[in-house]
Amino acid sequence: MMASLWTALFVFLWLLFADVASAADDQAWQRGQTIYHKGWNGQAACVRCHGNQGQGREEGGLRAPPIAGKPDRQYLQRALLDGVGSNGQALHPLMPRYHMDASSVDDLLAYLSVIGRDTPGLTDTVLRVGVSVPANAYGAAIQAGLIKAFDQQVYGRKLELLLNPSADQVFVEVASLQTRQSTTEAKVLPDIGQLPLPGVANFSDTLAPVSFQLLPTIREQASALLTQAALDARGAAPNNRATQQLTLIYDLGNDPALHALLKVLRQQARDNHQSLREQVWSAKVRKPGEAVIYLGSSANLREVLAATGDGLLYASAIHIGEASLQLPPAQAARLRLLLPWHTSSPVFDLPAAYSDAAYAAGMVLIEALKRSGRQLGRPELLQQLSQLRDFTVSGFGEISFRPDQHYGSHGGQLLVVDAAHGVFTVFRTW
The missing domain is CATH 3.40.50.2300 (Response regulator)
Structure with missing residues (x-):
């Protein structure tokens, strides 16, 4: 009996310290993530030359080597502090000589060991896109519109649609009818073309910084x-x-x-x-x-x-x-x-209109992905969305964003109701 109690106590303590160690590890790589993407004490950020995933990048005839994975700590420290490569030769003068303390080197090393963990849903062959919708006619119509748009690959990546995913499963959300997070600074998962819930009156124009709305305010x-x-x-x-x-x-x-x-x-x-x-x-x-x-x-x-x-x-x-x-x-x-948007047919029901809007949101995502290039990360995607100008989706209209304006279109249709046939018809376009 005593042996069993000691065994249980050992297991409990092992799990407790494992959780504490895991939390400490997470804090380390998160600090390292900040160094990698924003630089250290005003010195250049690693991401500028080595890419969002640490994959390396060629620019201006110079090639910054890949550094993702688990580099040797001594090699990393010599490269950062002394500008000396693993072969003992001096690195190119464009490689900064950082004045970094030992704990910051450890944090950066922790991040390089898990790099890519901050951009879930992205691999060399697949980009996972989330859509949050109910199991009804609107949800089915939105899925159909996105599937139509996603019938292609972007730089060899297949666009895989996940229904009602968790935030750590996907790279971006598109045309969702409902969100898990409020539209505040706390939102980190990018979303494109979030659609309003039918039958619900909402008068807020507030958007999160990573949200891009296709519809007028x-x-x-x-x-x-x-x-x-x-x-x-x-x-x-x-x-x-x-x-x-x-x-x-x-x-x-x-x-x-x-x-x-x-x-x-x-x-x-x-x-x-x-x-x-x-x-x-x-x-x-x-x-x-x-x-x-x-x-x-x-x-x-x-x-x-x-x-x-x-x-x-x-x-x-x-x-x-x-x-x-x-x-x-x-x-x-x-x-x-x-x-508040254009549809592809003069006679339709609302789910069909939502399918058209979802298709437009999918095409905006694809265009931004193409402009971002093969070496993709969320910062690149958000930057390209902010710079999207005069992009036309057939049957929907023209879409433009600016860094300070995340509402992409400015038109719609005035409808009359044909209750006898259960459809809407377009009376006027604006």
């Missing part, structure tokens, strides 16, 4: 609704500058993003010669036939339509979702829904 979408209402009111008389009466209805809440949006819309309404009467649901409009801008979800859609007379009601196709297809035909005919 929420402010731009809401602004387009006001513009479309003005166009419909003056369609028969384009020179008519009479003030258009509008009612703006939104759900009661303490959403700062919604209130910031309302401030922008008030100013635009004044510029558009529109009188914007604001109402928190559930008040009725005062005049029959008056147009309504509805900033809310599908939950109150029937009641809003029933309470607002017989005028047109403008809303987001994403916020309303497919609830509009369940309306009586007379009510559905009053809707004008804004879809």
